[in-house]
Amino acid sequence: xxxxxxxxxxVEILRRLYPSGNYFMQGDEALSYGAxxxxxxxxAGYPITPASEVAETMARELPRLGGYYIQMEDExxxxxxxxxxxxxxxxxxTATSGPGFSLMQENLxxxxxxxxxxxxxxxxxxGPSTGQATKGAQGDFFQARWGTHGDHPMVAVSxxxxxxxxxxxxxxxxxxxxxxxxxxxLFDGVLGHxxxxxxxxxxxxxxVAYRKLPKTEEEAKLPFGDPHGDGVPPMPLFGHGYFxxxxxxxxxxxxxxxxYTPEVHxxxxxxxxxxxxxxxEVYERYDEFFTDDAEVLVVSWGVSARPSLxxxxxxxxxxxxxxLFVPKTVHPFPGERLEKVADGAGSVLVAEMNLGQMILxxxxxxxxxxxxxxxxxxxxxxxxxEVLREIRRNA
Amino acid sequence: MADRIASxxxxxxxxxxxxxxxxxxxxxxxxxxxxxxxxxxDDLKIDPKDMVVVSGIGCSAWIASPYFxxxxxxTTHGRAIAFATGVKVGLPDKKVVVISGDGDLAGIGGNHLxxxxxxxxxxxxxxxxxxxxxxxxxxxxxxTPFGAKTTTTPYRNIEHPLxxxxxxxxxxxxxxxxxxxxxxxxxxxxxKKALQKEGFSLVEVISQCPVQFGRRNRMKEPAQxxxxxxxxxxxxxxxxxxxxxxxxxxxxxxxxxxxxxxxxVDELNxxxxxxxxR
Numbered sequence: 001x002x003x004x005x006x007x008x009x010x011v012e013i014l015r016r017l018y019p020s021g022n023y024f025m026q027g028d029e030a031l032s033y034g035a036x037x038x039x040x041x042x043x044a045g046y047p048i049t050p051a052s053e054v055a056e057t058m059a060r061e062l063p064r065l066g067g068y069y070i071q072m073e074d075e076x077x078x079x080x081x082x083x084x085x086x087x088x089x090x091x092x093x094t095a096t097s098g099p100g101f102s103l104m105q106e107n108l109x110x111x112x113x114x115x116x117x118x119x120x121x122x123x124x125x126x127g128p129s130t131g132q133a134t135k136g137a138q139g140d141f142f143q144a145r146w147g148t149h150g151d152h153p154m155v156a157v158s159x160x161x162x163x164x165x166x167x168x169x170x171x172x173x174x175x176x177x178x179x180x181x182x183x184x185x186l187f188d189g190v191l192g193h194x195x196x197x198x199x200x201x202x203x204x205x206x207x208v209a210y211r212k213l214p215k216t217e218e219e220a221k222l223p224f225g226d227p228h229g230d231g232v233p234p235m236p237l238f239g240h241g242y243f244x245x246x247x248x249x250x251x252x253x254x255x256x257x258x259x260y261t262p263e264v265h266x267x268x269x270x271x272x273x274x275x276x277x278x279x280x281e282v283y284e285r286y287d288e289f290f291t292d293d294a295e296v297l298v299v300s301w302g303v304s305a306r307p308s309l310x311x312x313x314x315x316x317x318x319x320x321x322x323x324l325f326v327p328k329t330v331h332p333f334p335g336e337r338l339e340k341v342a343d344g345a346g347s348v349l350v351a352e353m354n355l356g357q358m359i360l361x362x363x364x365x366x367x368x369x370x371x372x373x374x375x376x377x378x379x380x381x382x383x384x385x386e387v388l389r390e391i392r393r394n395a
Numbered sequence: 396m397a398d399r400i401a402s403x404x405x406x407x408x409x410x411x412x413x414x415x416x417x418x419x420x421x422x423x424x425x426x427x428x429x430x431x432x433x434x435x436x437d438d439l440k441i442d443p444k445d446m447v448v449v450s451g452i453g454c455s456a457w458i459a460s461p462y463f464x465x466x467x468x469x470t471t472h473g474r475a476i477a478f479a480t481g482v483k484v485g486l487p488d489k490k491v492v493v494i495s496g497d498g499d500l501a502g503i504g505g506n507h508l509x510x511x512x513x514x515x516x517x518x519x520x521x522x523x524x525x526x527x528x529x530x531x532x533x534x535x536x537x538x539t540p541f542g543a544k545t546t547t548t549p550y551r552n553i554e555h556p557l558x559x560x561x562x563x564x565x566x567x568x569x570x571x572x573x574x575x576x577x578x579x580x581x582x583x584x585x586x587k588k589a590l591q592k593e594g595f596s597l598v599e600v601i602s603q604c605p606v607q608f609g610r611r612n613r614m615k616e617p618a619q620x621x622x623x624x625x626x627x628x629x630x631x632x633x634x635x636x637x638x639x640x641x642x643x644x645x646x647x648x649x650x651x652x653x654x655x656x657x658x659x660v661d662e663l664n665x666x667x668x669x670x671x672x673r
Binding site: 016042067080082083086087238245249 | 413443447465485506507663671
């Protein structure tokens with residue numbers, strides 16, 4: 001059984017099957033290859049537009065690498081199988097879109113509570129409900145953060161181009177493995193179905209992380225402890241004779257249920273939060289363009305970051321001091337960095353394909369500043385001109 | 396109590412001692428199922444290190460988690476079989492067993508049950524059917540007999556129960572049997588066959604819940620419920636020659652199917668062998 005994906009034999013097959021160089025492909029495909037290079041060897045999913053091409057790519061490519069593809073009976077079963085496979089040591093992933101993402105929320109919370117590494121791709125489409133099934137959107141920003149019930153941290157990354165989808169998926173796996181936590185990739189139907197050039201790297205260029213495994217019997221007995229002080233317990237995988245007990249109910253460090261002692265719940269849930277909060281260097285990432293002297297600061301994410309950059313470049317040509325801040329990890333939101341970047345800006349524009357979601361995070365950190373939403377729904381992405389018009393208006 | 400169990404019960408070696416005594420009500424059939432399962436494992440000399448036991452939510456899910464000493468995955472409501480499918484793919488050489496209740500596996504999780512049987516994935520499911528949602532306080536289940544009283548059918552149940560063993564047989568399982576907690580030796584025997592079967596196997600165990608079901612249906616004492624099972628059990632052989640109206644209110648017991656079919660994980664690995672590296 002393959003557990004990492006960077007074994008010599010695997011690297012050799014990756015290199016032979018996908019020689020490094022330029023390729024022309026869809027975002028959904030690029031994302032899938034990112035997963036394969038990161039060591040993903042288990043995929044369970046259910047067809048849904050605009051994420052089906054991820055399933056199709058994985059179904060075609062995984063067996064060539066010795067990996068497993070299963071089409072499940074629904075999205076709930078898909079993420080359930082992914083959790084089960086992850087406990088056997090396989091790096092595991094599923095991909096879906098809005099309605100399926102809604103169905104996966106309960107088991108996403110299960111993965112948080114049981115500290116199961118997995119990657120959940122949401123190729124966002126226009127909602128609510130069935131909405132515009134074939135059209136992209138960015139309406140799941142907070143569903144990724146708060147879609148599952150109860151207090152929980154969440155890590156979500158968001159690619160801004162087809163090539164970026166490859167690399168952000170690699171990063172999602174590495175974060176997930178390092179912090180023993182589920183990671184959401186907030187992709188979208190526009191980029192998912194966009195075809196453009198990407199450069200396939202050599203496997204040596206791709207960093208591949210793997211979860212901490214217990215080094216001693218003692219560590220294996222505490223699958224939910226904190227032996228290293230970083231909040232991340234080693235993961236005693238199934239099949240190694242550890243008699244690991246895993247439950248979504250409140251549990252002690254040894255994994256056994258204790259749902260009545262307030263201290264047990266407090267300690268567990270606070271550690272799961274601390275694990276994310278104190279390891280920010282593992283996941284925090286953002287791109288900055290012309291932010292040093294920006295008077296009009298555009299904040300944008302995912303697909304909307306592209307027209308935003310185009311608009312900022314044009315504004316600069318016109319002599320407007322515009323800048324762009326793009327959180328690549330959108331949850332936890334890089335608010336402290338944004339505070340520094342926005343210092344000195346007269347107005348802040350938040351461009352996104354929804355009626356105003358990430359803007360609420362921006363407002364939380366930039367209290368008292370002039371913040372304007374640049375919003376568009378209907379399944380058609382923002383254009384350079386639309387963002388530029390708002391930059392001019394607020395310059 | 397835990398010490399007494401440890402010193403007098405031979406199957407205690409298969410249990411997590413720190414979780415004893417169990418939280419099951421006095422007279423619950425869950426203990427009988429746990430005992431039968433442990434005896435089957437013991438008879439077959441299966442090392443619990445070579446097992447992963449998966450369960451869902453509800454009283455019957457507790458039989459596996461936390462009481463059985465193996466790698467155990469206590470999952471969300473209804474989804475145990477889907478989780479177990481992922482486990483089996485990752486660990487094809489281990490015995491993967493699901494133990495959970497009727498509401499969990501046949502109600503909210505019914506679709507996973509049907510599709511795992513269709514896929515014929517090598518998982519053994521022990522489905523404890525006590526006709527009721529016990530943990531939540533005795534609400535009607537998709538298995539509750541017609542006319543029975545529950546907390547959400549306070550007058551009488553106007554729905555007809557699902558025939559789980561027949562449904563799973565029709566869906567394509569390799570092995571299906573049904574017994575009651577009054578047929579312990581037959582039950583152990585079927586669990587052994589199920590564990591040895593390569594393919595999807597289901598053992599449905601009709602089990603008593605005197606607290607949430609019996610109490611409201613004139614069978615307050617556990618023994619009354621066991622007598623009810625015995626009196627109304629009909630072997631599948633005999634049932635084949637009976638009319639539907641004669642079988643009304645009866646428990647058809649025995650082996651529903653025992654057949655050889657290609658197994659899913661085996662097929663998956665065969666496919667991988669064909670295309671690996673190419």
